[in-house]
Structure formats: C-alpha cells, structure tokens
Amino acid sequence: MSSHPRLLLRDDPGRSVPLDPRTPLSIGRDPASGLCLSQAQGVSRQHALVRVSRTRPGQWLLCDLGSANGTYLEGARLRDCRPLSDGDEIRLGLQGPVLQFRATAAASAGGRPAAPVVAQPAAGQLDFAGRSLPLDRIRSAYVRSRRRHPQAFSWWLLLCLGGLLLLPFPWLFWPLQLGALAGWILLGSRWEHLLEVTLQDGLAYRHRFDSLETALAHRNGIRKAMGPAPAAGRRP
Incomplete structure (x- = not known):
C-alpha cells in the first residue's frame, strides 16, 4: 500500500488518487484537474483543492475554490481551508460525489485505537451509546467539535x-x-467532540468524547460497519 494519503470515491472504493505533498490536488470538471469528475452532478470546473499546510508540515487541508454548489467537510460547508483527519468525508455540492480522505497505512492502522463503541450483537445491528440501531437505517455519522x-x-x-x-x-x-x-x-482551551449518528427518519443520537482521536476512531468504525453506500447514495 502507498505510504501517501489518498482520496477515495465513497461509492467506488476502487477509484482513488494518491496525494503528493509537493503538488496540491485540484478537484473539478476541468480535464486538467488532478481529480477530474467531468460527469459528476453539481461539481464546478474548479471545485476544491487538497494541499499540505504551509505552517504545519504533514497536515493536509481542504479548500473550496469558490464552487457554485459548495464543498462540505463532514456535513459542514467550507468557508475557508480546513484540516483533514483520517476518514473524513468530503461532499462536492449538496448532491454531488463523496470523497473519503485516508491517511497513510501506518496512521490508519496504528495511529488511533479501535472503535469500541461499534459492537454488532446481531446481524445488521449496531450498538451506539447504549442503543441498538439497525445498520440499514443509519444515514450518516459525523464528528462535531465545539468549545466546552x-x-x-x-x-x-x-x-x-x-x-x-x-x-x-x-x-x-x-x-x-x-x-x-x-x-x-x-x-x-477545552474542547469537546460530539459523535452524531443520524438515522433515515432524521432522528440523531450523540455521544461526547474528550479526545478528538477517539471520536474519529469511533466514527470510522461506524462507517466501516455500515459498508459502502449504494449507487443511489444511502447518505445525503
């Protein structure tokens, strides 16, 4: 496996693009884009950019390039450049394709603990914060950070x-x-990180974590349990 981080299409995990710290990755319908999505709905010619931070080496950033339909990181629309964490989901427009940011193999495998909140007592069920949720009813899993x-x-x-x-x-x-x-x-300086699981009917369940790394590990575990989204998109 490549040691570089990668961007994967959520609905087509076999299609991925490695990220090179020396060259920012442009995303859009423009044929000259590093990741060209010429047929994708709601994607601008020059939609977004993924690059390494100039002040924090090793930290990858996602930037919107003034796209018409917006760039969404973990469900929140970008207004400027935002840092990326392993497993983050990037949506290009409200109904556009979803990309997943994957860190290096070493970081993904050993950088964060396993996700103990994810337990499957029965087929198709997920234990989350003391509740048993049907996997096929889960629409999304996001982490929201806020000041305590x-x-x-x-x-x-x-x-x-x-x-x-x-x-x-x-x-x-x-x-x-x-x-x-x-x-x-x-x-x-104290922050808290809310892991929010939303069901198809709009009901949302939350669990608070003091550690962002732990919250992200739980989120990634839930998304892994959900499996790949169907072509029509299980999550908006």
Missing part, C-alpha cells in the same frame, strides 16, 4: 471590567486580573 465553555471570554471580560473598581488597590486588582486571565486560558 464558549462563554469563557465573556466571563473573563466581565471580571476584567469589574476589576477596574479595584484599580486603586493594586494588591487586589492584579491578582484578580491574573486569575481571570488564567481562567480564560484554561476554560477557553
């Missing part, structure tokens, strides 16, 4: 403004300001 304390900046700002009342008393003012700053840094 999004109000941390507001709290810090209020404490700083309130601390101005203590300005004539520096032995109280400066400890309060330093404590507020430390609290903002500590709380503002």
